Amino acid sequence: MKSLEEFYYNQEDEVKECLLALKSIILKYNAEFTHKWYYRLPCFMYKNQIFCYLWIDKKSKTPYIAIGKGIHINHPDLIKEKRTFTSKLMVEIHQDIPTTKIYTIFDEVMKLY
Template sequence: MDNSDHYYLSKEEPIQGCILALKEIIMQQDNEVVHAIKWGIPSFSFRGKNFCFISIDKKTKWPYLLFHEGLLLQHPELEQKDRKLMKSFSMNPNEDLPLETIELLINSALDLYKSGQVKTKK
């Protein structure tokens, strides 16, 4: 079991199933997406630049996607909270994942990097 597996498998259901599904959804959006555990949470990069993370809210215990360049993303369900650059999208782990919204947000974030609006390392 590697560090990545340990992170996911250390969580209880329904969180575990939710974050494993999120990981798969993110990885399926583009073959250049790379997964790693950074800062103790799942991190996803594209062409050498972090673009999103999976984290769990300490109060609600709900998983959320945190978009590194979220300030550039416009969607009514994204929350900025007290962050300067990032925005998040929370999900209730006891409900079906909003697959269409998740894919839209991930692809919108990736488009920022593909278009050159956000510079990549490659």
């Protein structure tokens, strides 16, 4: 099994389901996105650049979307922390995935490419 597939299937069931749903949502957003294992991360590339990647917060075990160029976007749900490239959008596994919110943020980020 490839590392990309292992990332998803080695997660606990609830987290795995959320991550696979996020993967589908992200790929549906833009047909030009490619999904690949890059820097040991499940990345979604646009024009050979990282558009976003999926990861899991170590403390809370909550999945999130790290949005490339996200530090340049002002949105109340984006967490910037001390990052220089990405902002995080946390996704609660026990709630509906906020697809409209994700796409609204992606629309803003796309303007930067």
